[in-house]
Amino acid sequence: MYNLLVANRGEIACRIMRTARLLGLRTTAVYSEADQNAMHVRMADQAFCLGPAPALQSYLNVPALIQAIRDSGADAVHPGYGFLSENAEFAEAVMAAGATWVGPSPEAIRIMGSKIEAKRRVVTAGTPIVPGYVGDDQSDSTLTAEALRIGFPLLIKASAGGGGKGMRVVASAEAFADALAGARREARNAFNDDRVLLEKYLTAPKHIEVQILADTHGNIVHLFERDCSVQRRHQKVIEEAPAPTVDTALRARLGAAAVAAARSVDYVGAGTVEFIAEDGEFYFMEMNTRLQVEHPVTEAITGLDLVEWQLRVAAGERLGFSQDDLKPQGHAVEVRVYAENPARRFLPSTGTLLRAEFPDNVRVDTGVATGDRVTTHYDPMIAKIIAHGRSRQEAVGRLRAALMQTRLCGLQHNVGYLIRALGAPDFASGHYTTGFADANHEALVVMDELPFLMAAAHVVSKGNEREDPWCSSDGFIPNLEDTVDVHLAVGEKRYALRLRGEIDCDGVRHAVNTLAADASTADFYLGGKRILAHVQREGVLLHVMTGGETLVVRDLGRDIDRFVVTGGGTGGIKAPLPGQVLELRVKVGDKVHAGDVLLIIEAMKMEHTIRAPADGQVQELHCAVGGRVEEGAALVTLA
Numbered sequence: 001m002y003n004l005l006v007a008n009r010g011e012i013a014c015r016i017m018r019t020a021r022l023l024g025l026r027t028t029a030v031y032s033e034a035d036q037n038a039m040h041v042r043m044a045d046q047a048f049c050l051g052p053a054p055a056l057q058s059y060l061n062v063p064a065l066i067q068a069i070r071d072s073g074a075d076a077v078h079p080g081y082g083f084l085s086e087n088a089e090f091a092e093a094v095m096a097a098g099a100t101w102v103g104p105s106p107e108a109i110r111i112m113g114s115k116i117e118a119k120r121r122v123v124t125a126g127t128p129i130v131p132g133y134v135g136d137d138q139s140d141s142t143l144t145a146e147a148l149r150i151g152f153p154l155l156i157k158a159s160a161g162g163g164g165k166g167m168r169v170v171a172s173a174e175a176f177a178d179a180l181a182g183a184r185r186e187a188r189n190a191f192n193d194d195r196v197l198l199e200k201y202l203t204a205p206k207h208i209e210v211q212i213l214a215d216t217h218g219n220i221v222h223l224f225e226r227d228c229s230v231q232r233r234h235q236k237v238i239e240e241a242p243a244p245t246v247d248t249a250l251r252a253r254l255g256a257a258a259v260a261a262a263r264s265v266d267y268v269g270a271g272t273v274e275f276i277a278e279d280g281e282f283y284f285m286e287m288n289t290r291l292q293v294e295h296p297v298t299e300a301i302t303g304l305d306l307v308e309w310q311l312r313v314a315a316g317e318r319l320g321f322s323q324d325d326l327k328p329q330g331h332a333v334e335v336r337v338y339a340e341n342p343a344r345r346f347l348p349s350t351g352t353l354l355r356a357e358f359p360d361n362v363r364v365d366t367g368v369a370t371g372d373r374v375t376t377h378y379d380p381m382i383a384k385i386i387a388h389g390r391s392r393q394e395a396v397g398r399l400r401a402a403l404m405q406t407r408l409c410g411l412q413h414n415v416g417y418l419i420r421a422l423g424a425p426d427f428a429s430g431h432y433t434t435g436f437a438d439a440n441h442e443a444l445v446v447m448d449e450l451p452f453l454m455a456a457a458h459v460v461s462k463g464n465e466r467e468d469p470w471c472s473s474d475g476f477i478p479n480l481e482d483t484v485d486v487h488l489a490v491g492e493k494r495y496a497l498r499l500r501g502e503i504d505c506d507g508v509r510h511a512v513n514t515l516a517a518d519a520s521t522a523d524f525y526l527g528g529k530r531i532l533a534h535v536q537r538e539g540v541l542l543h544v545m546t547g548g549e550t551l552v553v554r555d556l557g558r559d560i561d562r563f564v565v566t567g568g569g570t571g572g573i574k575a576p577l578p579g580q581v582l583e584l585r586v587k588v589g590d591k592v593h594a595g596d597v598l599l600i601i602e603a604m605k606m607e608h609t610i611r612a613p614a615d616g617q618v619q620e621l622h623c624a625v626g627g628r629v630e631e632g633a634a635l636v637t638l639a
Helices: 010-022 039-043 062-072 088-096 106-113 115-124 140-150 173-191 248-263 295-302 306-314 392-404 415-423 425-429 441-445 450-463
Strands: 003-006 026-032 046-051 076-078 154-158 168-170 196-200 206-214 220-232 235-241 269-278 281-288 331-338 355-357 363-366 381-389 407-409 484-490 493-500 502-505 508-510 512-517 521-526 529-538 541-546 549-555 572-574 579-584 597-603 606-611 616-621 634-638
Touching: 003 010, 003 062, 010 026, 010 039, 010 306, 010 363, 010 381, 026 039, 026 062, 046 062, 062 088, 076 306, 088 106, 106 115, 106 281, 115 196, 115 248, 115 281, 140 173, 140 196, 154 173, 168 173, 173 196, 173 597, 173 606, 206 248, 206 306, 220 248, 220 295, 235 295, 235 415, 248 269, 248 281, 269 306, 295 306, 295 331, 295 363, 295 381, 331 392, 331 415, 381 392, 392 415, 407 541, 407 549, 415 425, 415 441, 415 549, 450 484, 450 493, 450 502, 450 512, 450 521, 450 529, 450 541, 450 549, 597 634
Parallel strands: 003 026, 003 076, 026 046
Antiparallel strands: 154 168, 154 196, 206 220, 206 269, 220 235, 235 331, 269 281, 331 381, 355 407, 363 381, 484 493, 484 549, 493 502, 502 508, 512 521, 521 529, 529 541, 541 549, 572 634, 579 597, 597 606, 616 634
């Protein structure tokens, strides 16, 4: 193995290339036209373009990938995690092209890639599964009958793929038909496979997964478990290892079940067996026949480089250790930093990263840097930040401190949400469940805008300072207290601030002890708390960053729209994110009630339902099925 082609992009490709370089391998990147200047392309020894931005025409384009293997002279292919990493046909095509496939056999991928077939296989190995339906009959009538037999609430899951795509929680029989149609459609778009399975929905479960590693000589070990229960929209946000509520006995049972599941398909390489646990019992959910995004927490507590062992196993080496040699060391926690707006139910955000600065005292896996762009075409994850400590408390403390030192601007992100989540009592106790994000949503998205306004006022005032007050025409009078008036806006809210030792914000005075301020930073005490803010100016916009969070503040002193009075009707419904219109459920003249579905938008392979905010009548339609819409674009006008 000399030249490794990484059939993936972004953070995934960068992480694999780092290990490949340490092993002395030459690296080959592939990219779409949208990624021609991406970090993974810049990092590789050579790179080949696969096609246009849409994944189906580039990263999922098997003929183009096989051609890149031939053109690059690659003798091995690592699929990363995502895209084609769990595609048996791609694995076979790679091997047919004469390259080494870094992963399990196509047969194992095929079996475990079908959630239905996987459950059938592991049951024979003695692994417990959640009660449900995994049959071949996919007719509406059979699925409806099975749903009634299982009872509600239940979970519809796509048989192929993961990441929450094609998944629906159904609360009642009346909602089943629409949920089934949506799950099938989403699964078909994401995986080209609309088969589904049904499961009893556990109301307060833990999501526990076990990392396994197997060589070609029959040796299989488990590398302990991870707790991945903090999820939004069925996608993981925070992961930790070991799981805080798993004791030694349960760890042994989970590990044995995971190894048995892997052995049932003669598994080779790194893989993850996912379980759902409740009341001391656990059930097999699925096996991911690839490395997981959250694998760094396992690396932290074992001291192993899992990508290194994937490559060594693919080269035919034996595992250099047995199960008895492995002991978890300390505790590790990982968070996923996304370009999204938590306050708007995690809608993805796009744009150019005007600043991307991460702390250097923790592990940061990222595929972007300052100046890079996050687009609608791919997953909006910016980075993974991982902290390790001797105890769980130490690891969480280090991670929160690292997040508070992170500075991101140019798009919306979830760093503040993560900081609050790590500090929430439910999380601190370790007894949180998959319902954590929903139960704590309001508390986790709240942001105190006052420190950001104060910081912006400091920066604007420094930028507006007079070089010679005697030459000004602003009413300067000697021996009277000098004041600076600043006018700011956050969204539609406008603020008038006056700086005169203290700061008056809309008539409310706040004691502020300023330590230092210039055109890009402000260091001050507000209410006894020290605030150190960094500000990135973009025209009239001030991207204020403090404590890991970012707020965009408009400097009305430089903003021409301070002279414009906005108005008009309130019935216009705008696109909450950029995407493609999948369905239009209404036409002009239709009467609708609050909560009725108006249309469905697809963005990043996830569906977003737009509902009527109130009773009304459709007056105008500003979009059509199949058309693309940008964030903020008018969709429907209700009278």
